[in-house]
Amino acid sequence: MADRTAAPRLLIVDDDRALSAMLAGLFSEEGYQVDVVHDAQQGLHHGLADGYDAVIVDRGLPVMDGVELVRVLRARGIITPILVLTARGAIADRVDGLDAGAQDYLVKPFEVPELLARIRALVRRPDGGSTLRVDGLCLDRVTRTVSGPRVGHDVELSEREAALLSVLMTAPGRIHTRGQLLTSAFDGVDTPGVVDTYVHYLRRKLGRGIVRTVHGTGYRLGAE
Missing domain, CATH: 3.40.50.2300 (Response regulator)
Structure with missing residues (x-):
């Protein structure tokens, strides 16, 4: 800081x-x-x-x-x-x-x-935006902790899990292709399967509805 x-x-x-x-x-x-x-x-x-x-x-x-x-x-x-x-x-x-x-x-x-x-x-400004709040979710991007009524208790994420969720939460209505998510959340890693892997991790920690699959396109934040 x-x-x-x-x-x-x-x-x-x-x-x-x-x-x-x-x-x-x-x-x-x-x-x-x-x-x-x-x-x-x-x-x-x-x-x-x-x-x-x-x-x-x-x-x-x-x-x-x-x-x-x-x-x-x-x-x-x-x-x-x-x-x-x-x-x-x-x-x-x-x-x-x-x-x-x-x-x-x-x-x-x-x-x-x-x-x-x-x-x-x-x-x-004392806070440049460390916390995202969208649709019953709260993500603290410094501590990488998720809270809110959708999860029921505080959940700690890994760095990549938090990066992926942050991208989805900053544009909650947007459909993100795997390529866009690779660039935004994974530093352009050239293995598209890593996106699917971390979507699976997020769903396992936060619930299956947290990330929606848009078949043939990619993913978006799941509505409550």
Whole structure:
């Protein structure tokens, strides 16, 4: 977790080098410690260090879409507040970003004072979203503990079980293909059967209805 007594640390993930350099200079002048990377793989590597007070993520990144990067970080238990900064401003795009686990979504072109204010607000938040609550389930992504009326008592998950459940819970109405789940919850492991294995583990611990099979497509969170 970030050290709140030091200067706030900010990670910028954007492949527009001119823009990211401008943002780095801007936030450095505001007293932030800033790291900049230019693709999603580097963003994931830095983000997993979990030493930042906030992260700014572009959508159109090499290697992986920025919203998918947010989803992977959340699945891996990273609770750092995230702002998606992008030219894609349709309502559906905003919903995708927020459902993936971002706290805020700002469309380019933007006003600098507004961006600064939004990041200040994120840095002030005491909780970047460590707990997911959906449809009678509560998942603490730090302790990897599931509770709520659907399970009746606290259940501890493994890291991969928690990652898989987190992906399903961040977009509860979405049908996820095995390939998407491999990317989001299993670091792109190239064995599709691992998804089925961990779905089985989740059902064994939490009940068969917790994950629904969508035949021919993949899986989604089971409705209560």
